Amino acid sequence: IDLGAGIEWTVYSAHGHAPCQIAAFEKKDQILEIGDTTGFYSPDREVWWPNYFVSLETYCKTIQKLMAIPAKRVALSHMGVVENASAYLKNALKATEKWHTEMLDRVAKGEQPKAIAEEKSHWVDSFAGIMPIELQRDMCELMIKRSQKDASKPGLFV
Numbered sequence: 001i002d003l004g005a006g007i008e009w010t011v012y013s014a015h016g017h018a019p020c021q022i023a024a025f026e027k028k029d030q031i032l033e034i035g036d037t038t039g040f041y042s043p044d045r046e047v048w049w050p051n052y053f054v055s056l057e058t059y060c061k062t063i064q065k066l067m068a069i070p071a072k073r074v075a076l077s078h079m080g081v082v083e084n085a086s087a088y089l090k091n092a093l094k095a096t097e098k099w100h101t102e103m104l105d106r107v108a109k110g111e112q113p114k115a116i117a118e119e120k121s122h123w124v125d126s127f128a129g130i131m132p133i134e135l136q137r138d139m140c141e142l143m144i145k146r147s148q149k150d151a152s153k154p155g156l157f158v
Contacts, residue, residue: 010024021062056147
C-alpha cells in the first residue's frame with residue numbers, strides 16, 4: 001500500500017492467532033505491525049501469553065515468516081512498540097515452545113486440562129487483565145488442545 005511521501009506498507013497474512021490476523025511492514029522506518037500475532041506480551045514483566053488459537057503449527061510458521069522481514073521495531077496491539085524486532089520474534093517463539101512443552105508435560109503427568117487452564121487464566125490475568133477470566137480460561141484450554149494436536153509435528157520452533 002503506497003501512501004505517498006515514501007510511506008509504503010506491505011501486508012502479510014499472519015494466521016495462527018486468528019484466521020483473519022494480518023501483519024504490516026512499513027519499509028522506510030522498518031516497523032512491523034503485528035497485532036496479536038505473537039500473543040500477549042507484557043514488556044514490564046518480559047512475559048508472553050502465546051495465543052495460538054487457530055493452530056500451533058500455523059502460529060509458529062507465521063512467527064518464522066515474520067522473522068525474515070527486515071524490521072527494526074515491532075508494533076504490538078496492546079503494549080506499544082518493541083525495539084529489536086529480531087530478538088523479540090525469537091523470544092516470542094521460545095516463549096511459545098516453553099508454554100507448549102509445559103502444557104504437554106503437565107497433561108502427561110495426569111493433570112486435567114481444565115485445571116491447568118484455570119490456573120493459567122489467573123496467571124494471565126495477573127499481567128494482562130484484558131478480558132474476562134472465563135474467556136482466558138477457555139482460551140488456555142483451547143491452546144492445550146492445539147498443543148496436543150500438533151505435538152508430533154517437526155520444526156515448529158526452529
